[in-house]
Amino acid sequence: MRLKDKTAIVTGGGGGIGRGIVRAFAREGARVCVMDVTEEVARRGVAEGGKDAFALGVDVTKEADVARAVKTAIGRLGHVDILVNCHGRPSRLMGNPIDRLTLEEWNEVFAVNTVGGFLMCRALAPHMRERRYGKVINIASMAARRANENVPHYAASKAACMSFTMSLAKEMAKHGVNVNAINPGLLWTDLWEKGHGVIIGLDTDKSPREVFDNFVKAAVPLGREQTPDDVGHMAVYLASDESRNVTGQGLMLAGGAWMV
Numbered sequence: 559m560r561l562k563d564k565t566a567i568v569t570g571g572g573g574g575i576g577r578g579i580v581r582a583f584a585r586e587g588a589r590v591c592v593m594d595v596t597e598e599v600a601r602r603g604v605a606e607g608g609k610d611a612f613a614l615g616v617d618v619t620k621e622a623d624v625a626r627a628v629k630t631a632i633g634r635l636g637h638v639d640i641l642v643n644c645h646g647r648p649s650r651l652m653g654n655p656i657d658r659l660t661l662e663e664w665n666e667v668f669a670v671n672t673v674g675g676f677l678m679c680r681a682l683a684p685h686m687r688e689r690r691y692g693k694v695i696n697i698a699s700m701a702a703r704r705a706n707e708n709v710p711h712y713a714a715s716k717a718a719c720m721s722f723t724m725s726l727a728k729e730m731a732k733h734g735v736n737v738n739a740i741n742p743g744l745l746w747t748d749l750w751e752k753g754h755g756v757i758i759g760l761d762t763d764k765s766p767r768e769v770f771d772n773f774v775k776a777a778v779p780l781g782r783e784q785t786p787d788d789v790g791h792m793a794v795y796l797a798s799d800e801s802r803n804v805t806g807q808g809l810m811l812a813g814g815a816w817m818v
Contacts, residue, residue, distance in 0.1 A: 559587030578786025618674030743812025
């Protein structure tokens, strides 16, 4: 097993993509602490994580909450080898034209999508530096690389996530820590159904799923959606020692929808 005896924290582990990552990690032998906004939500991921997985509720936008949760996770796991920042906040307002966007919406998206990852990384950096080992994986988005006039605040937050990933990778490289990001493309998750699907689905005669399927057919050269398991497979690679010479990268997982 590629992650045998490794330990991991997965934030947003109760969501669709998070559960895919937890499932993949458990299958490869890792012990996982599943974090999400409440312990109840986090338990959805624990169901995928095997007998050694456990749940912690944490608001990743709150400094004290993050510090408490990281301390608890290290205490229960003994050490943390892998951090996956998978929490995310979708767009709830369409920003085209821009004056539709509120400051509250902008700040909430950035708080979850950028501040949360920063606080988690900062809390675990001393631990990883001391051990001279660590794997940090930030879940960004295809939107980090591709402009989107409908959700500029979401795209900007994911671009900031990618920039932070590269800066942190440069800082932590000398301490034996790899920092990378995954940029998923089009996945059918709660975030899409309740957020992006509503925004992009301007054809009100179709269901959110029909809108999504049509969007995939039009936008993805491979002609198929991406799945949480696809993200999990890529996360396993980045969490394993197979990727020891990969850092500061944003791996695209979008079926060819965006090629760089």
